[in-house]
Amino acid sequence: MFIINHKKIFLGIAVLLMLLSIAALLIWGLRLSIDFTGGSLLEVAFTGGRPEVSQIQDSLKDLNLGEVSVQPLEQRAVLLRLKDINEETHQKILTQLKSDVAGAEVIEKRFESVGPVIGQELKRKAWWAIFFVLLMIVLFVAYAFRKVSRPIASWRYGVAAIFALAHDVLIPSGVFAVLGRFAGKEVGLLFVTALLTILGFSVHDTIVVFDRIRENLRRGAGNTFNQTVGLSITQVFARSVNTSVAVLLTLVAVFLFGGESIKDFALVLIIGLFSGTYSSLFVASPLLVWWQEWKSR
Numbered sequence: 001m002f003i004i005n006h007k008k009i010f011l012g013i014a015v016l017l018m019l020l021s022i023a024a025l026l027i028w029g030l031r032l033s034i035d036f037t038g039g040s041l042l043e044v045a046f047t048g049g050r051p052e053v054s055q056i057q058d059s060l061k062d063l064n065l066g067e068v069s070v071q072p073l074e075q076r077a078v079l080l081r082l083k084d085i086n087e088e089t090h091q092k093i094l095t096q097l098k099s100d101v102a103g104a105e106v107i108e109k110r111f112e113s114v115g116p117v118i119g120q121e122l123k124r125k126a127w128w129a130i131f132f133v134l135l136m137i138v139l140f141v142a143y144a145f146r147k148v149s150r151p152i153a154s155w156r157y158g159v160a161a162i163f164a165l166a167h168d169v170l171i172p173s174g175v176f177a178v179l180g181r182f183a184g185k186e187v188g189l190l191f192v193t194a195l196l197t198i199l200g201f202s203v204h205d206t207i208v209v210f211d212r213i214r215e216n217l218r219r220g221a222g223n224t225f226n227q228t229v230g231l232s233i234t235q236v237f238a239r240s241v242n243t244s245v246a247v248l249l250t251l252v253a254v255f256l257f258g259g260e261s262i263k264d265f266a267l268v269l270i271i272g273l274f275s276g277t278y279s280s281l282f283v284a285s286p287l288l289v290w291w292q293e294w295k296s297r
Contacts, residue, residue, distance in 0.1 A: 001230035007286035014167050014283045017275075021174025024181075030173065031180030033188035034114050036123040040085045043110040044097065045077040053078075059100040063092055071184065073260055077109060084115055110261070126192040130169070133196055137203050138162055144207070145214060151225050152292050160287045161206050164279035168202045169195055171275040172268050190265040198272030201247075205240055205280035212236050213285065225292050229285050237281060244277040 003010065034041050051059075053070045056078060060068055069081040080093070090111060098106045114122075141158040172195065179185035212232040222228035251273065255266040 001227070001234075003233050003282055004226050004230040004286060004289055007290055010282040011286055011290065014279065017174075018167055018170050021170040021177075024174040024177040025170075028177045028181040030177055031184070031186045032123070033186035034081065034112065035188035036120070036126075038084055038114050038120075040080075040082050040090070040114075041110065041112040042080040042082075042090070042093065042108070043073070043077060044080070044094070045075060045107045045109055047076070047105040047107065050076040050078065055100075056080075056097070059096055060093060063089065063096060065089070065093075084113055122189065126189070129192065130195060130199075133199055134162060134165060137165065137199070141203075141207065141210070145210065152288060152295070156288065156291060157210055160284045160291070161203060161210075163287060164206055164284040165199055165202060167279045167283055168198050168272055168276045172198065172271040175271055176268070185264060190262070191268055194265050194268035194272065197269060198276055201273070202276030202279060205243075205276060206284045208240070209233060209236055209280055209285050213288075226289050229289050233281060233285055240277060240281060244273055248273055 050072065053072065056070050057068055065082050065085070067082070071079040071081070073079055085093075090113075094106060094108060138158045138161070141161045142155050145154040145157045176185055176187055176191070180187070209232060212235055213229055216222060216228045216232050222231050248270065251266050251270045255263055255270065258266060
């Protein structure tokens with residue numbers, strides 16, 4: 001009953017984090033990668049000493065590439081972000097770097113190019129994917145709990161689940177808005193994939209709690225709705241936390257020892273895992289209790 005007795009505190013924390021995330025998104029927004037904006041991405045490594053950023057930019061000036069962003073990476077590598085280029089220009093860049101950087105061999109590790117039209121199409125489809133998933137989740141929860149009409153209507157379970165999912169999407173997005181502003185982190189298709197994964201994990205956890213509430217309501221466990229929900233959370237608390245910890249250990253290993261290209265993906269999942277576990281136990285079900293109390297008053 002601890003969570004239910006202190007539900008206003010836990011719900012207040014969730015609302016505060018959501019408001020801070022919305023503020024970060026409105027002020028700074030997400031820094032979109034070439035997946036959504038279009039452009040080219042070239043990652044190269046130097047066998048000798050890595051040249052300075054200014055030296056690399058000066059080396060590429062004569063190729064008329066426009067603004068070139070150079071980001072140093074681990075293991076003597078750099079990541080070049082520039083406008084959409086063709087294969088001929090791509091090879092010219094490599095040749096120029098090899099000729100200007102004395103005493104070091106230049107090794108290409110990655111090259112990606114996305115046109116602006118394709119980028120806008122991917123962005124539009126990403127938004128539709130998230131919207132479609134949320135809609136399907138609401139319909140599924142409303143249908144699954146259609147026979148649970150007392151003391152609150154079944155559709156309110158769907159609304160509570162959506163509030164929890166909004167919490168789970170906003171917090172990683174807000175964190176990456178801050179990281180994009182101060183650490184240059186970008187979001188692309190892997191970010192959207194991570195968000196959809198978070199939604200699936202979180203709604204699964206939430207439905208497990210809701211299902212236990214439904215069973216306890218049918219059995220008449222607890223004298224009041226508050227007690228029934230508190231008992232249900234207690235019964236699934238250890239299972240939910242243990243599952244989250246097991247997944248967290250895997251994600252931390254991927255983040256620490258995985259390649260540079262999937263570290264941000266793992267980071268989004270780690271943040272989403274925390275927010276998803278919190279919302280399933282401390283937000284969705286307490287929200288139902290608060291809603292019932294408000295309705296009774």
